Amino acid sequence: MKLRAWAWLALSSLGPLWCATRPHYGGALAVDLSTAFNTLEPAELPPLLWPAIAETLVRVNARGEVEPLLAASWQRESEGKRWRFSLRPKVTFHDGEPMTATSVAPVLLAALKKTYADVTVTAGSQTLVVQSDHPMRDLLSELANPSAAIVRKTEANTFIGTGPFRVANWEPGRRLTLAAFEDYWGGRPYLDSVVINLTSTRANADLFDIPFASPRRIVPEATRTWSSSPRELVALVAAGIDAPVWQGLALSIDRAPVVDVLTQKRGQAAFGLLPQWLSGYAFLFQASPDLTHARQLIASARPAPLTLTYAPNDSFARAVADRIALNARDAGIAIRPAPGANGNLRLVRWQLDSADAFAELTRLAGFAGAPERASSLDPSRPETLYEAERALLDTNRVLPLVYLPLVYGLAPRVHNVERNDAFNLHLENLWVDP
């Protein structure tokens, strides 16, 4: 009896715990975003929203791996010149139209044409064949981009996707209301609706972004936050800077205060171009500031004053630029930070949208004006990735500073949040206390 009583007591104490962690259907999630957008085109939406409305054939999972989404499977043929995708069955658009290969093909073709000029997309019954005369090594990465999201544009100029939420109401630039898509192929989401207020700087919604930009949101202490894996690279890009000056500048910059203070420890010091989760070897580039050596290099070079430009209205970029100018001044380099884009030095914020390290580095090399440094990339030989990145860094054209994640603040009533360092936050997984 005594044992049974104890067992009963133990079971009854677990009851509330069970109730507390069990997913709850229903309810509305209030989301405040600091940014604004005036179109629902997936590529223009924040990473939090576009996957809730529209889906791509494949996506990057929490481990940074590509996984099936609207495409149930795929086959790579002819050394990547032809790809065959099998579409997921029983997928319908928000207006009830079934997703077919015929409806997907033109959307896909328009998206891929930007990257692969000679690409063709052939629709089968439930399959799509993507073909080109050249190997499409980055095709999966391209297909995971929001620009390749499968959506239909209506006559009312709205986009209809296949995601777990449909657009219930849209006030451009002000508010977006999403409603649960009952016929979602992955099952109805927990939330009934998501109400997104734009350009809000409050921090009392269920979910709000904490951007590394203006307007800065005042986040109360002990606010629960979620951070993604690094999704942005803040770097200096230059052209025509002498090697000693560049090296002196690189040695003068102390990234730790930038990470600790300006990112409030949410960012990571970047010494390589690709983050650790993407390349796996980022730690190899790690270095410490060396002001003495920097001064020696600068003293011999005697550089003219430089201008460091950053995006106007980007307070984070401005703060980083000011800090770099301060570090550089300690080393003997005069740098004048200014908003704009025509400085000797530019502070750029590079979106790490791709889960494909090879594709990302190729894009970065092109952006840095040294595409030849990525010509030796061979996905079958992982060591070429490191060699190409090292070569790109050695061009003295791009200097990584800090990686930034996506950061959101969460109210206590929000549950089932992805683990930190995941690639993205999925609204369809969230549920809220009533």
Next chain:
Amino acid sequence: MSFRVKVFLSITATVVVAVWIVAAVVSTLVTRSFERRDGERTAALVSQFRREFDRRGAEVARRIDAIANSEAIQRMAVNLGGSEPDANRYFDQAQALAREQSLNFLDLVGPDGRIISSAEWPARFGYQESWLTEQANWKSAGTFLKREDLADGSALGLITVRTLKAGERTLYIAGGLELDKDFLDSLPSVEAMRVQLVRNFEPLPPPESLGSKLTAALVEAVRKQPREVTRTGTQASITALPLLGRDQQLLAILLVESSRAELASLKNYIQGTAWTVGGGGVLLGLMLSLWTASRVTRPLRELTASVREVAGGNWNARATVESSDEVGQLARNFNQMTQQLAEQRDRMIQAERVAAWRELARRLAHELKNPLFPLQLTVENLQRARDASPEQFDEVFRESTTTLLAELDNLKTIIGRFSDFAKMPAPHLEPVDLNQTARDVVKLFDAQIHAPGRPPVEVRFDTQDNLATVRADPDQIRRALRNLILNALDAMPNGGTLAIRTESLNGAGQGKVALEISDTGEGLTPEECERLFTPYYTTKQHGTGLGLAIVQSVVSDHKGTITVHSQPGKGTTFRIELNA
């Protein structure tokens, strides 16, 4: 210098000197007054600056106290005093607080002296501000000046520091206002005064930006030795006030510049007035001198003119007597004197006429007496011959008539000479070559000069070639030369040298020709020289005394001059100067 000029200069000098003295005195008094007022205004402005400095310092302290007592800082202190302090989260706290309190500078500094947040240079978080931790009691330090480093240079700040306990640790709050142009603009505006703040840290302002060399020199002087200095230039008076920092280093110099344009304008006005009055004085002097001259010197000038007339031979000239003063008395005396002189002259003329007639009578008697006596003897001899020996009468008659005719010729000659002198004809002028004329005349005397038994006379010509011709009557000139040469030969009975010289006279006597005839005879005494040209005066035993008088008459009729130079025993030289 005329009396009128003297009067003019005296009056002008008196007026100008008086005006200059007055202008100098007024200018000096105005300058002193202006400088005294300038000093007072500068002192007032400096005093106002100090008051404003203190007022702002108090205001800064009040605002920093408000920040130290703000909820945000209190929470920050709690966090930093806790077990897990996180200063990073406050890196932009200072900007908001500085904005709230309208401060230009605000640094929140942690216990380790590192900047947690900086309003004026947000990027400096983490940098060391060790000067804050070196002092424990900042409350007593008050507000002080400090150089504040900024991203784009430096600024001068009026800084207050407060400390706050964060558990066992200390939080430093240092902030303030910039001492800039706005600060200076808040000072009361004083006309013609300018306040300038020169910072004494890099980059130093270039000297030319300070406005003037005087300012630059003043700044340099204060930099070398920080103390209040005042210097005065032509354009402005400048006072430099060193502004020191907490550890007495010179951080800035306050320049209070007082324009002297007003003074310069005033001085210019005084100077202009002085010039005007001086000019008026000169004009007044001129007018007074003219007036004085008209009242004082006109009688004198009239008297002078009368004197000149008298000197010119008008003995009837009289001065006008218009006043009873000294000048009038002088005119009266002059008139009396000239009247007496005229009377004396008339009497002298009378006497001279009588003397001349007597002399003429004497000369005539003497000249006529000589031939009359033989005439008388001859006639008496004829009478005796007729009575005594009629047979010889015819022969005596013939001899007597011959003698009578000769003496009558002699009488005729004498009378002719007198007649010639009496009726000298007017000269008929034509170009005459004196060299040639002189040679021609000398040639007439060749027979006399070379007469047998006569002691030798050497004739020497020292004539100038290309001698200008003179406008003269050649006959009269020849006659005058004949008389002079005859006199010269007569003066050398024992032989000698007859010298004839001619020359053109240039310079003052331009257009004249001189001719000299010299002998080496016995010469004349000065008394003889004086009377030599007097008619009927002669030194010769048988001379008429008309030769040289005729010469002088000819020369005078030709508007020329004749002079004589002689020394007894050394000969005589006559010099004639005629117009060319």
